[in-house]
Amino acid sequence: MGRASCRTPCQGLTGDHCVKILKAAPGLDPHNYLAAQLPDDVVTEADFSRPLGDQVADAEVLLLRDVPITKEVIDAAPRLKLLQRYGQHIVDVDIAYARSRGVPVARVPSSISKSDVVVAEHAFYLMMALAKRQIESQQAFGEGRLGFPETQLLAGKTLALIGVGGTGAQLARMAYSFGMEVLASKRNLSDLDGADAYIKQTWPAAHMQEMLSAADYVSLHLPLNRGTRGTIDNKVFHAMKASAYFINIARGEIVDKAALLRALDEQRIAGAGIDVFWDEDNFNPAEFEGLKNLLCTPHIAGASVDCLHALADAVALNVNRIRDGKAPLYSVEDGDD
Structure with a gap:
């Protein structure tokens, strides 16, 4: 207290x-x-x-x-x-x-507070950590294996934003400066929250499957409300490429947990980086054990x-x-x- x-x-x-x-x-x-x-x-x-x-x-x-x-x-x-x-x-x-x-x-x-910048930086860190295979790199270092694993460029890759808002706009700016192509899906496409210069193409929220199929990274930037709870479901993960990564720094409850864990376990997507969880008052990290393609941070995106x-x-x-x-x-x- x-x-x-x-x-x-x-x-x-x-x-x-x-x-x-x-x-x-x-x-x-x-x-x-x-x-x-x-x-x-x-x-x-x-x-x-x-x-x-x-x-x-x-x-x-x-x-x-x-x-x-x-x-x-x-x-x-x-x-x-x-x-x-x-x-x-x-x-x-x-x-x-x-x-x-x-x-x-x-x-x-x-x-x-600069909270949008802080949270967007964390989303970018999760993308970078997945591209550079942080989990495997730490394991290889501990085993004394140098030169492993192979990593990926972010430059030239495609980032898709589900929702924009302040954090999405800041992430779009960062990704654009790294040479990424930025796409976005939003309910109100007439207002891209100041990110117009960084977003190459947009889709209405109801028709974002085409955007998802083109993305190497999909980052979630929706608010949590009755209309968004559980909306990131099997259809979203099936629409993504098998080589794509999912990022969530928004709210855990926007994502269907079972659908995400199934997509990771069955390798329908390459991996995920998440900083927010479901029912955080009763958070149990054991739920995520064994998923080597999942990078988690303990809800610290805004804790600068x-x-x-x-x-x-x-x-x-x-x-x-x-x-x-x-x-x-x-x-x-x-x-x-």
């Missing part, structure tokens, strides 16, 4: 006081950078074995990430002054009801120290603005994501 002690008793948001901040989702600010920024405030972490609504009575700021913030949770927090996403995308928050209660909902744009410090700085600024009776920066409206 992250906690910063108050030098004066907490009086709420009036006069000299500290602010009670509750981390309402696991994994937020694991190194307590925010508490260091706000030494006069109380930063605690919820007990995730208990209902969140039972723990918010004194909270003035809730820090959010991928945990439902419903009308019931908001009603259980009479002192609530700010719902603050610890990152960019607002997921499963009743924004309209929060606004009706006078509680702003704010985020930290990736332009501030630079990004984490920038997030803490931006959230601390909003806490101080709320304390001073000012509106938070980067508030969102109903319907924003």
Whole structure:
């Protein structure tokens, strides 16, 4: 649990006081950078074995990430002054009801935290590690075998993006600079998130099989919602070349786990690099043992120290603005994501 002690008793948001901040989702600010920024405030972490609504009575700021913030949770927090996403995308928050209660909902744009660049760099690392056969290389080195294994160029290869968004746009820029050809599939093809100069060809989301069949690397950049959950399924992996690699730095639940593991086990695709998993609260690495063509990292794509410090700085600024009776920066409206 992250906690910063108050030098004066907490009086709420009036006069000299500290602010009670509750981390309402696991994994937020694991190194307590925010508490260091706000030494006069109380930063605690919820007990995730208990209902969140039972723990918010004194909270003035809730820090959010991928945990439902419903009308019931908001009603259980009479002192609530700010719902603050610890990152960019607002997921499963009743924004309209929060606004009706006078509680702003704010985020930290990736332009501030550089999270899109950080996550795209990790996706590029996974592509590079697969091309250079990192797993086999480490094994060969341990066995004293030099000159093995053979590796692949990235230059000249084709990258297909499923979805674009900020991370996809940044990955497109990186891949283009390495001499890769970039393709993309997206629901709204009129907006490529600033990556138009790097993407050679696009397909509507409903007709991406042709794109998949041309790609050497397929990277996932969709948000997780009711419409995308489980959409990367057998049809996607069957459409890919047997020599192609799949990259996921988005969300595990967008991918049909059984379909991916089957595609790897049966070598329908050459391999995969993933940084996100299914039901991460109950993560079991044993599920992935024996898959020599699977490269996993422990959900660290966004865990750059630079990004984490920038997030803490931006959230601390909003806490101080709320304390001073000012509106938070980067508030969102109903319907924003």
